[in-house]
Amino acid sequence: MSGPVAVLVGPPGAGKTTVGRVLADRLGVPLHDTDAAVEELVGKPVADIFVQDGEAVFRGLERQEVLRALHEEExxxxxxxxxxxQEEIAEALRGGGLPVVFLDVTIADAAGRVGFDVSRPLLLVNPRAAWTRLMNARRPVYEELATVQVQTGGRSPDEVADEVLALLGLTP
Structure with a gap:
């Protein structure tokens, strides 16, 4: 095996980490959350990196970690x-032959999951409007890069994982 068995993309609240954990458990592989890896590297939460160091610093760290993970994580x-x-990441996803899963979610479901709390730095001011603005900007990128797209709203992580596995032809 070389490279990830699945790369999960989507907005805050889509369930990337939660569904990722279920998928990893079922497939007997590790889950690698790139935000958690950046937090571990720097020793502070993403929200603190944004506030203390700025978004540009976070995006640089994120780019380095994601590109590494796409080549080294299995x-x-x-x-x-x-x-x-980020263009370098989008290009790696476009040309890497990796199974990219867009976990899609409505704002109502996302709000119920994340509560638009302070750990989401880009959602601090007027969280619903910020989430909608981010999603409107990012949706075309998610859709373009996705091998498959799965709705997560109103569904359990197990149900979403079932669909992802079926669509990607992966068997636990």
Missing amino acids: GVVALGGGAPV
Whole structure:
């Protein structure tokens, strides 16, 4: 095996980490969450990196980690919501032959999951409007890069994982 078995993309609240954990468990592979990897590297939460160091610093760290993960990780890789919008990452996803799964969600379902709390730095001011603006900008990128697209709203992580596995032709 070389490279991830699945790369999960989507907006905050889509369930990338949660569904990723279910997929990884079922397939017997590790889950690699790139936001968590950046937090571990820097020693502070993503929200603190945004506030203390700025978005540009975070995006640089994110780009480095995602590109590394796409080449070196062999399990399920969950990307931060904004990662695919970075051109170098989008190009790696386009040309890498990787199974990219767009986990789609409505704002109502996303709000119920993340509560638009302070751990989501781009959603701090007017979270619903910010989420909608981000999603409107990112949706075309998610859709273009996706091998498959799965709705997560109103569904359990197990149900979403079932569909992802079926669409990608993966068997646990």
